[in-house]
Amino acid sequence: MQTYKxxxxxxxxxxxxxxxxxxxxxxxxxxxxxxxxxxxxxTLTKGIAQGLGINAPVSSPTFTIIKEYQQGHIPLYHFDLYRLGESALDEDLGYEEYLYGDGVCVIEWSQFIAELLPEDCLNITINHRGSEESEREIQFSFKSQRWEPIIKELMNKCGI
Ligand code: ADP
Ligand code: MG
Structure with a gap:
């Protein structure tokens, strides 16, 4: 597991x-x-959507659970499993078709479908940090080598 902050x-x-x-x-x-x-x-998902070329407003899919955005150069599937919680696996929402599909999946509260997640996913953890209300630590961790050059390029782009 590699980690970058x-x-x-x-x-x-x-x-x-x-x-x-x-x-x-x-x-x-x-x-x-x-x-x-x-x-x-x-908020981070909104940025990801922008980067994928999606101009539509992105909001939390808490009530729909999964929202699809087809306006960018790759489809975005945004999951928010908060409302389902531990019962997420009881719902037949076709998770695997999204996870092994033709787009990018971004999953909030992914712990509720942990056993379905592919090994090579990128994990991002966001925590409050410091005394400022707007300060966050965003931690990237992954096992797959696929992500290393991407996260290094991201660090260069972000000037870190
Ligand atoms: P979550 O999806 O994790 O529940 P949201 O992205 O919906 O969180 O909300 C984050 C809230 O924190 C928003 O009200 C946003 O304006 C605020 N905020 C303040 N500082 C930051 C920051 N540095 N990054 C992201 N959100 C921030
Ligand atoms: Mg949210």
Missing amino acids: FISNNIESTLLIGSDLGQLLQRGDVITLTGDLGAGKT
Whole structure:
């Protein structure tokens, strides 16, 4: 497992990290987002959507669970499993078709479908940091070598 940390000082910085990452993604990529309510998971997803060329507004799919965006150069499937919690696996939402499909999956509260997740996913954990309300630590961790050049390029792009 390799881990890299980024610091975001404000919403714009989180959106930019997301957008830079979005530009580096390929079909089949799966990204899990971990962090408390209000950590910035949906904000980061908005940035990823921008980077994929999606102009439509992205909001949290808490009630729909999975939202599809087809406007970019790769489809984005945005999951938010918060509302289903431990019962997420009881629902037949076709998770695997998304996870092994033709787009990018970004999954909030992915722990509820942990056993379905591919080994080569990119895990992103967002935590509050410091005394400033808008400061976040964004941690990237992964097992697959696929992500190393991407995260290194992201660090260069973000000037870290
Ligand atoms: P989550 O999806 O993790 O519940 P959201 O992205 O919906 O979180 O909300 C994050 C909240 O925190 C928003 O109100 C956003 O304006 C605020 N915020 C403040 N600073 C940051 C930051 N650096 N990165 C992301 N969000 C931030
Ligand atoms: Mg959210």
